Every structure is written in structure tokens, then in C-alpha cells.
Amino acid sequence: MAAHVVEMSYYPIKGCAGVATREASLTPAGIAHDRSFMVISEEGVFRTQRRDPRLALIRPAISDDGVRLTLRAPDTEALDLPVDASGARRPVDLFGTAYQGIDQGDTAAAWLSDVLRTPSRLVRVPPEHDRVTDGRTPGTSGYADSCALHVISRSTLELLNRKLAERGTAPLPMNRFRPNIVIDGWPEPHTEDRAHVLRIGTTELGYAKLAIRCAVTLVEQESAKKAGPEPLRTLAGYRRAAQGGVSFGTKLAVLRPGKVSVGDEVTVTSWGDSEQHASASPRPLSVAGREAALDEAR
Structure with a gap:
């Protein structure tokens, strides 16, 4: 099965609930x-x-x-x-x-x-907002933590949920991670780490960096309640990023604006190596007192 877009969301107000959509215009700053x-x-x-x-x-x-x-x-x-x-x-x-x-x-x-x-x-955001984002592919964004787009594949979440099940923990929904685009059809988890140039619909996207996860992933998005140490505890066992924190999903810059729709095929025109991850520590990642270390890499 070819990789394709299965979910899209945008977040008009930073930190607030998202809006699901089946088609979207991608600007240089994202959806x-x-x-x-x-x-x-x-x-x-x-x-x-x-x-x-x-x-x-x-x-x-x-x-x-x-x-x-x-x-x-x-x-x-x-x-x-x-x-x-x-x-x-x-x-x-x-x-x-x-x-x-x-x-x-x-x-x-x-x-x-x-x-x-x-x-x-x-x-x-004022019309003259001229923010430049960092990463392997520079770009721009509004008030996002960093880059224009956040992408996760279904297989990446499925792997995490299998590891949570091994701990006797219930699976987590995708909205815990607040992505813009969810991709299905990549059987290997974290394939998005290696997808460095992607074409979706009439757009072209460039890999910027890993998405370093913070304490927002502890918040149940429907109730606004903090629900314990997951997923950060489990991610610390296999997704510690070399630059610090834990990673899950990737951040992308918009190389060519255009239209994207749910169902669009995802074509990777340039593959690269995954960024290095540090060896897992036997100690679980502490949540309390270390949120700053888990904030988005800037």
C-alpha cells in the first residue's frame, strides 16, 4: 500500500484544540x-x-x-x-x-x-511576521513551537502503543501529539525520520528536525487533565534524542506551497539517515522538574 495522508489538523490558537480537516492550503508557514x-x-x-x-x-x-x-x-x-x-x-x-x-x-x-x-x-500574528525557523531545512511559521508542519506516521504510534501495552498501560490517541499530518502506509515505525523531501498533493516539504516531546503529551486533550508519566516514561526507553529529551515524529518546512487532502499519496523523493538517538537509560525519564529539558528544541 502506498503511503498516504489519513488525518490532517490545524490549530488556530497555539495550545488550544485542533480543527480536523480533509483538505487544506499549505502556505510557507504551514496549514x-x-x-x-x-x-x-x-x-x-x-x-x-x-x-x-x-x-x-x-x-x-x-x-x-x-x-x-x-x-x-x-x-x-x-x-x-x-x-x-x-x-x-x-x-x-x-x-x-x-x-x-x-x-x-x-x-x-x-x-x-x-x-x-x-x-x-x-x-x-501580524502580516509582517518574518520569523525564520531552524533545522536542516529552514522555513517559517506563525506561533508554532518551531517549524511549519508536524508529521507522524501511524506505525510510529502503533509501536509506542505496543510498548505501552507491555507495561499494562492503555493505548494513547494520536491527538496526544497534536500533529498536522498523519501518514499511513509506512510499515516501519519512525520512517518519517528518514523522509527528507516529500511530495504530497501539489506541495513539497523538507525535513527540518525531530520533534522533541514535552509535558503537553501528558495532557488528555478531551479533559485537559494530566494523566501521569506516559508517554514520556516509555519513550525514554527507546527514543532518547542525542541532543536531549525524547523524540516522536518530525518537523518539516514547506518548500512549495499548495493543496493537500486526506487520501493524497505521499512520495518521498529524498531519503536520509535518521538522526542519532542516545542509548536508553535504565532509569525512567523524570517528568517533574525536567519540563524545560523536554521543551521543543529551538
Whole structure:
């Protein structure tokens, strides 16, 4: 069976719930509207499920033209608001790097503060956002942790779930890892590590780096509850990255924008070696007190 796309999702607001889609436009910054908004503290520092897991309860929807944003959360009245794409800029902090954001107003701020139970505001990426991402293939992105696209294959998750079963632990759904594109048809787990140039639909994608996993993978995306040490404990046994942390999936840059649909064949035009992984330690990876070491490599 040829490798093909079986799932696609984008995340209009960084850290909030994703939107499943069957077809998408890929821009240089990834799927249109992906991570184009970000929740920040009053001081301008980005909020993340690492520290604010209730972000997972917020289900945003954005119009195709990007001019209206709807926010929904359990036991809360939905908020529909016009998107401000031209207002005053304000400084924001993403992993210690300074960017700019367009504040979306007091109504959005009050709604988010109520749901998250902490003072918060919403900002949008300004049109002149010119972020350059790192990795083997440089690119750009909105407010994503790093690169434009996050890709995982089904066989990669299946291997993890087999290892979890050996520990007597229930399998995890793909949404624990919040990918943009899920690929089926690669029987060998972690084939995505070696796929360095891919053609999907009318697009071309370039491998940037491994996806280094953080404590967001501990959060049940439906309930926003932290569910224990998995999957980081099990991943530490066989996916310790040489640069630190544990890896699962890959990050890609967009070489040629275009259209991608569920069902599209995935053609790899350039294969490469997998990045090195350190030898597994007999001790389980500690979660508490080491989230910083597991944050996305930047």
C-alpha cells in the first residue's frame, strides 16, 4: 500500500484544540491559519498546556477568509469576534524570543481569562511576521513551537502503543501529539525520520528536525487533565534524542506551497539517515522538574 495522508489538523490558537480537516492550503508557514493566534499573560508571555492545560478545552474555529474567530469551551457561552489584523502591535514572548502580536481586545481577553482562570489576552500574528525557523531545512511559521508542519506516521504510534501495552498501560490517541499530518502506509515505525523531501498533493516539504516531546503529551486533550508519566516514561526507553529529551515524529518546512487532502499519496523523493538517538537509560525519564529539558528544541 502506498503511503498516504489519513488525518490532517490545524490549530488556530497555539495550545488550544485542533480543527480536523480533509483538505487544506499549505502556505510557507504551514496549514492556513495554523497557530496564527496565541494566548498570552498580561506580561506578554505565551501560555502553553505545559503550565495551563485548560487551553485544551478551548475549541476555536476560524472562517476560511480568516476574518472571524469563534471560541467555544465547556459550560461557557461561545464567543464570536471579528479578527483584528491591522491594530497596534505589542511585544510578545515565545520561548524567550521577542515577536510582535496584534491584541484582539478586551472581550476576548475576558472570555479567555474566565475559561483559563488566570488573566490572559489573545494576539494574532501580524502580516509582517518574518520569523525564520531552524533545522536542516529552514522555513517559517506563525506561533508554532518551531517549524511549519508536524508529521507522524501511524506505525510510529502503533509501536509506542505496543510498548505501552507491555507495561499494562492503555493505548494513547494520536491527538496526544497534536500533529498536522498523519501518514499511513509506512510499515516501519519512525520512517518519517528518514523522509527528507516529500511530495504530497501539489506541495513539497523538507525535513527540518525531530520533534522533541514535552509535558503537553501528558495532557488528555478531551479533559485537559494530566494523566501521569506516559508517554514520556516509555519513550525514554527507546527514543532518547542525542541532543536531549525524547523524540516522536518530525518537523518539516514547506518548500512549495499548495493543496493537500486526506487520501493524497505521499512520495518521498529524498531519503536520509535518521538522526542519532542516545542509548536508553535504565532509569525512567523524570517528568517533574525536567519540563524545560523536554521543551521543543529551538
